[in-house]
Amino acid sequence: MESSTQGRVNVFIVEDHVLTRESLRTRIEAHPKLRVGVAVGSAADGLAALAVARPDVLLADLGLPDGSGIDVIRGAARRYPGLPIMVITVFGNEQRVVGAIQAGASGYLLKDDPAHEIGTAIELLLAGGSPISPAIARHLIRHFQAPPAAPETTGWEPLSARELEVLNLASKGFSYAEIAQLLGLSPNTIASYTKHIYVKLAVGSRSEAVYEALRLGLLPTR
Amino acid sequence: MGRLSAKQALLWSSALALPFALITMLTVALGPVPGVAPQYLFLSAMAVESPATSPAELPAQGWQTVKLRGSIPHSKVRPSSGWFRITIHADAVPDELWAVYFARPFSNLAVFVNGTPVGTSGPMTRPIPMFRQPLIFKFPGSLIRPGANSVVVRSLEAAFLSQLDVAVIGPVAQIEPAYDFEFALSVTYKRIAVVVLCVLGAVFAALSLIRRREIGYAWFALALFGWATHIGNSLVPRAPLMPEILWIFIGSIAMGVFAIATAMFVNHHTQQRQPRIERAMLSFGVAGAAFQILDGLFFKLPLSFFVPLVWLPGLLLVALNSLLQLLRALKRHPGFDIYVLLAGAWLLLVVGMRDMLIETGVLTWGPMYMPYTVGFTLSAISAVLLNRFVRAFDAAERARDELDERVRAKSAELETSLVRMKDLERERALGEERQRILQDMHDGLGSHLVQALAIATSRDALRPLEESLRSCLDELRLMVDSLEPANGDLASVLGSLRPRISRRLTLAGVKINWQVGDLPADPDLGPRKVLDVTRVLQEALTNAIKHSGCDAIAVHTGVDAASGRIEISVTDNGRGMQIDGTGHGISSMRRRTAALGGELTFEDAAPGTRVTLRLPAPVNRNAASGQSPDRAQTQGNLARQS
Numbered sequence: 001m002e003s004s005t006q007g008r009v010n011v012f013i014v015e016d017h018v019l020t021r022e023s024l025r026t027r028i029e030a031h032p033k034l035r036v037g038v039a040v041g042s043a044a045d046g047l048a049a050l051a052v053a054r055p056d057v058l059l060a061d062l063g064l065p066d067g068s069g070i071d072v073i074r075g076a077a078r079r080y081p082g083l084p085i086m087v088i089t090v091f092g093n094e095q096r097v098v099g100a101i102q103a104g105a106s107g108y109l110l111k112d113d114p115a116h117e118i119g120t121a122i123e124l125l126l127a128g129g130s131p132i133s134p135a136i137a138r139h140l141i142r143h144f145q146a147p148p149a150a151p152e153t154t155g156w157e158p159l160s161a162r163e164l165e166v167l168n169l170a171s172k173g174f175s176y177a178e179i180a181q182l183l184g185l186s187p188n189t190i191a192s193y194t195k196h197i198y199v200k201l202a203v204g205s206r207s208e209a210v211y212e213a214l215r216l217g218l219l220p221t222r
Numbered sequence: 223m224g225r226l227s228a229k230q231a232l233l234w235s236s237a238l239a240l241p242f243a244l245i246t247m248l249t250v251a252l253g254p255v256p257g258v259a260p261q262y263l264f265l266s267a268m269a270v271e272s273p274a275t276s277p278a279e280l281p282a283q284g285w286q287t288v289k290l291r292g293s294i295p296h297s298k299v300r301p302s303s304g305w306f307r308i309t310i311h312a313d314a315v316p317d318e319l320w321a322v323y324f325a326r327p328f329s330n331l332a333v334f335v336n337g338t339p340v341g342t343s344g345p346m347t348r349p350i351p352m353f354r355q356p357l358i359f360k361f362p363g364s365l366i367r368p369g370a371n372s373v374v375v376r377s378l379e380a381a382f383l384s385q386l387d388v389a390v391i392g393p394v395a396q397i398e399p400a401y402d403f404e405f406a407l408s409v410t411y412k413r414i415a416v417v418v419l420c421v422l423g424a425v426f427a428a429l430s431l432i433r434r435r436e437i438g439y440a441w442f443a444l445a446l447f448g449w450a451t452h453i454g455n456s457l458v459p460r461a462p463l464m465p466e467i468l469w470i471f472i473g474s475i476a477m478g479v480f481a482i483a484t485a486m487f488v489n490h491h492t493q494q495r496q497p498r499i500e501r502a503m504l505s506f507g508v509a510g511a512a513f514q515i516l517d518g519l520f521f522k523l524p525l526s527f528f529v530p531l532v533w534l535p536g537l538l539l540v541a542l543n544s545l546l547q548l549l550r551a552l553k554r555h556p557g558f559d560i561y562v563l564l565a566g567a568w569l570l571l572v573v574g575m576r577d578m579l580i581e582t583g584v585l586t587w588g589p590m591y592m593p594y595t596v597g598f599t600l601s602a603i604s605a606v607l608l609n610r611f612v613r614a615f616d617a618a619e620r621a622r623d624e625l626d627e628r629v630r631a632k633s634a635e636l637e638t639s640l641v642r643m644k645d646l647e648r649e650r651a652l653g654e655e656r657q658r659i660l661q662d663m664h665d666g667l668g669s670h671l672v673q674a675l676a677i678a679t680s681r682d683a684l685r686p687l688e689e690s691l692r693s694c695l696d697e698l699r700l701m702v703d704s705l706e707p708a709n710g711d712l713a714s715v716l717g718s719l720r721p722r723i724s725r726r727l728t729l730a731g732v733k734i735n736w737q738v739g740d741l742p743a744d745p746d747l748g749p750r751k752v753l754d755v756t757r758v759l760q761e762a763l764t765n766a767i768k769h770s771g772c773d774a775i776a777v778h779t780g781v782d783a784a785s786g787r788i789e790i791s792v793t794d795n796g797r798g799m800q801i802d803g804t805g806h807g808i809s810s811m812r813r814r815t816a817a818l819g820g821e822l823t824f825e826d827a828a829p830g831t832r833v834t835l836r837l838p839a840p841v842n843r844n845a846a847s848g849q850s851p852d853r854a855q856t857q858g859n860l861a862r863q864s
Contacts, residue, residue, distance in 0.1 A: 017669055023676035063665040090668030090695075091702045092721075093660065111672040112695060114725065134717030135706055142709060172738045173717030 008035040009126065012055030014046035014072050015039070015088055016064050020111055024059070024088070024118075031119035043067040047075050057122055058085045059109060062096055070103045077104025084125040094139045106198055107131040129176070129191025130198050137170035140197060159197065166193045255325045255390055257400035262392035265290055267306040267375075269386075275346070277334050277374045280305055290388050304329075304377040306386045309370050316363030316393065322373060323358045323390040323397045325404050330378040331386075333359040336371055346378055355457070356404040360394055407594075412453045415597040419450035422604045429611060438490030441483045442607065446600055448479030453593045471514040474529050480596070481537040482507040488544045488563065492551035496543075503540050510536065541571050562606045566599035656705055663702065671695050696722060700760065704753035710743040710840075712755070712788065713779065719756050723763050727775070730767045735776040741788055742781060744840035754814040755790075755835070758822070761811050762792040762833040770796025772830060786839030793832040 011028055013036055015021040025036045038049045043064045050058075050072070058076050062069040073085055087100035087108045097108045107130050109118055121131050132140075144159045159167070162183075169179045180187040255263060269288040274280050285307070322333050322340065332342040341359035377386050390397055423446035430440035455473045482503050489495050510533050517528075548564040573595040675691045678684040703718050716738050727734055744751075759777075766775050772794035780789045815822040821836040 017673050019673045019676040019680075020669070023680065026680075063661075063669075090664050090672055091660075091699055093664075093702050094706050096664065111669075112675050112692075114728075133721060134714055135703070138706075138709070138711065138714040138717070142707075171711070171714040171717050173720035173736055174738075178736065 007033075009033055009122070010035060010037040010056045011122065012037055012046075012049065012058045013039040013088075014041075014043070014058070014060040014064065014069060016041045016061060024111070027113075027115035027118050028122070030115040031122070034119065034122060041065070043069065043072050046072040050076050050079060054080050054083065056084070057125060058083060059088050060085065060100075060105075061088045061111075062100065070099055073100055073105050074103040084122075086121070086125060092133055092135065094135050097133075097136055098139050098143075101136070101198060101201060106195070108133070108136075124176075124191065127188075127191065128195060129188070130194040131176075132167075132170045132194045132197075134171050134173050137167045140201065141167050141171060143201065159200070163193050163197050166190055167197065170194075255388055255400060257403060258323075258390050258397060259392075262390050262396060264308050264310075264389040264391060267308045267386065267389070269304060269306045271303065272305055273303050274305065275376075276339075277305075277337055280374075290386050304386070306375045306377065306389075308373045308375070308389055308391065310366075310373060310391055311370055312366045312368055314368055315366055318363055319360055319394040320363050320366065320392065321358050321360045321390075321394045321397050321401075322375070323356070323401055324387040325356050325390070325400070326408070327355075327357050327377075327387045329386075331357055331359075332376040332378075334372075334374040334376075335361050335365045336367065337374075338365055340365070346376065355409055356401055358397070358401045363393075409457065411597075412457055412593060415593070416450050416454045416457070419446045419453075419597065419600060422600070423447040423450060425608070426604070436490075438487050439607070441487035441490060442603075445480050445483035445487060446604070448476045448483055449596050449600060452476035452480060453597075456593075471511075471518055474533055475511045475514060478507050478510055478533065478537055481540045484567075485540050485544045485547075488547050488567070491563070492547060492554075492560065494547055494550060496547075499543060503543075506536055506540075538571075538574060541567065541574060545571055559606045559610055562602055566603050569595055569599055660702060660705065663698065668695075668698060671698070692725075696760075700756050701753065704749045704756065708747045708752050710745050710747045712741045712744055712747060712837075713738050715747070715752050715755060716759070716777070716779065716790070719759060723760065726764070726767055732767055732772060733774045735774060737776060737778040739779055741779060742786070742840050744788075746841065751818060754818050755837070758811045758814050758818075758835055759790065759792060761807050762835075765807060765833075766792060766794035766796065766831070770794045770798070770830060772796030782836070788837040788839070789834055790837070791832055791834040793827050794830040795827075796830045798826055798829065798831055 011034055013021055013024055013028075015024060018041065021039050021041065025039055028034045028036055037053075037055060040046050040049055041064075043066050046060065046064075046069075058073070060069040060072045060076075064072070069087065073087065076083055076085060083104075085100075085105045087097060087105045088111055089096055089108050090111050092108050092110055097105075100108070106125060107121065109121055113121075124131055141164065144164075165183065166179055169182060174182065176187050176190050179185075180190045183190070266287060266289050268285045270281065270285045272280055272284075288306070290306070322335070324331065327343070330343050330346060332346050333340050338361075340361040343355075343357050373389070373391055375386060375389070390400070423443045426439045426443035426446065430436060430438075430443060433439070452473055455476065485503055486500065489500060514528065514533070545564070545567045548560060548567055551560050552564060570592075573591045577592045671691060671694055675688065675695065678687040678691055699722055700719075703715075703722070706718070708715050720734075720736065724734075763775065763777075766772055774795050776791075776793045778789075778791045778793065780791075781787070782789060812822055815835060818835075819838045823834045823836070825832050825834070
């Protein structure tokens with residue numbers, strides 16, 4: 001609504017440190033097509049704002065004073081399926097980012113990334129691609145190669161040979177463009193591969209969660 | 223299951239009948255005493271029953287002609303004493319030694335030549351029941367008169383069986399070889415056989431005690447003892463302890479024990495039990511034995527018909543059943559032991575039937591083959607069974623050894639996994655601790671640095687702080703990255719380094735040519751090693767960016783084909799550095815390289831400089847997974863997996 005009226009992409013930030021939040025706002029809005037619609041500092045405020053309006057992009061920190069940003073991401077993903085979400089992090093280290101991806105995020109931004117990188121990453125996200133870092137790629141390879149925790153779940157779809165190849169190159173530090181060149185494919189194709197991988201991961205973790213809940217007796221069995 | 227077709231039945235019965243016919247024809251052809259010329263054989267005699275003890279007391283009346291080997295008429299007189307008179311004619315008084323010879327006498331004998339006693343087989347006051355030893359009575363030729371001579375033989379028997387064997391009378395030189403042969407055959411052989419059978423019987427009895435499940439061995443032991451008794455009985459010259467009458471029946475009862483125990487053994491051994499037939503056989507055996515004993519002790523009925531007409535045919539049926547059982551077993555699960563048993567049973571049946579014809583008087587008096595056949599057969603079967611038993615023991619021993627080995631292996635495995643579990647547990651605790659520290663760094667140190675950076679960039683007065691804050695953040699990120707599980711993948715460690723340096727490269731306007739390929743897995747790639755490698759490379763890159771004035775840097779990985787060493791090079795296209803290897807950055811690089819056990823070289827790349835880090839070839843520890851020679855190493859491995 002807002003995005004259509006103003007012709008700019010509405011970005012929603014959940015970050016508890018005021019200075020960082022404002023710095024991010026400045027860097028995001030340095031991009032001519034981006035606008036920060038809402039910038040809040042707690043999980044509760046984030047979820048409340050999400051209930052009011054759908055943003056075009058959600059950026060969420062994880063360590064919030066009243067809870068985990070994971071909950072915000074999960075709530076947003078459930079309310080607005082397909083919403084591009086990125087986690088904001090200091091290190092971009094595996095443990096934090098993978099949890100966020102399983103909750104529905106499609107990538108991460110470093111809190112001190114320069115403006116142009118933030119702009120590029122959001123553009124890629126809006127175009128349907130998912131940025132992927134070497135550490136995340138390495139984690140995904142390991143994740144998909146390990147036997148599934150819940151053998152009964154049907155949602156566990158293994159990676160295709162091509163997807164594995166893309167992850168392998170990404171883990172070695174190659175960029176989208178380089179991977180595309182090495183594999184003789186277009187960067188868009190690579191972007192859709194990574195998107196696909198994230199979907200598989202999220203679906204897999206959802207069925208694992210269901211299995212786990214059934215096992216613990218948290219869900220009624222029929 | 224094991225039903226025989228008509229054709230097979232015909233085949234098997236002819237296999238039984240043909241040898242039977244052959245052996246019978248052979249017996250007839252050999253004559254009653256093989257090896258003795260016909261003129262010395264006497265097949266009939268005059269006989270009378272009399273309690274007289276010397277020829278002089280014999281009555282003149284009551285003599286009748288009898289065929290020798292037959293019984294004289296039944297008598298209530300016990301012990302019975304039969305007298306036989308054979309008349310021989312001589313032309314002249316012979317010079318040499320003569321003899322009266324009985325190959326298989328059934329009784330105690332006393333011999334008189336023309337009224338002169340020439341010998342007895344034993345004390346004639348106490349009858350011997352089943353003594354079957356060849357007897358030879360030698361006497362000087364001078365006892366023979368020209369013309370008719372009387373050879374009188376007194377036969378003392380326990381019951382109604384008084385009978386005399388075919389008599390051989392002639393020169394010792396003509397007779398003695400046959401006697402010697404017969405003695406070896408019936409006495410020496412039987413003595414050996416009794417000993418062997420008793421020993422085997424004891425062995426199998428012991429086996430059946432050791433292996434209670436194999437009750438079949440007990441039956442086989444009983445069969446062996448039965449037959450030992452049967453032949454041993456004929457070696458006893460005097461009847462001790464018991465009423466003599468019982469000794470007569472011991473032989474036939476022992477034969478029954480042998481036949482029925484063998485049948486039971488066959489059923490157990492082939493696992494083809496026949497509850498009803500077995501009950502019938504055992505009842506028949508017990509009733510038959512009891513009947514013979516009771517009759518001998520109390521009723522004293524003239525029961526000469528019982529043994530040949532009821533007892534022996536009954537046992538023959540038992541043997542026939544065993545033969546059929548063995549044939550069934552052969553069809554179901556052929557084995558060497560079954561073949562031997564079958565051959566033995568078949569032989570015994572043929573010989574037994576033939577011997578029975580002699581016993582019942584159908585055939586002319588001849589040697590009994592049964593004692594010999596049985597001895598050999600039982601020995602052969604014993605050998606087979608013992609062999610089987612020993613093999614079973616061997617198999618058990620092997621199985622036990624195997625089990626021991628497996629238990630040992632399993633314990634070792636358990637121990638290893640216990641160690642592993644402990645390591646994992648420790649590692650899990652370490653991992654959790656690391657996670658907590660990372661969390662703190664992220665929310666604390668990291669966040670404050672980012673905020674400080676935000677402040678520094680927003681105020682011009684603080685701008686000079688920006689670069690050192692960024693360095694702090696970069697430093698912190700390298701450390702955090704080194705704590706991520708590397709899984710032995712050095713290429714992905716380099717991959718993680720790339721985004722960390724991209725900002726500096728972009729700012730400096732330097733392009734990077736990223737040539738990182740697959741590298742061999744390094745199981746020893748722990749946080750320490752990761753940090754050392756990334757620091758060295760970061761330093762090399764920083765130097766190139768800061769000092770070389772380059773606009774492109776190539777990062778290349780490779781493996782030295784000869785040494786297996788991993789090579790990572792950073793090559794710039796700058797003006798060539800004046801590196802003397804003494805600067806602070808350089809010395810730090812060298813120190814870290816030394817800690818890695820690697821080698822660092824700087825060379826002129828014309829244009830530019832190439833810095834190459836060579837790392838030792840990763841140790842392939844796949845082979846040595848079972849034992850854990852180095853606990854620290856194992857921990858290092860596991861650290862990376864959490």
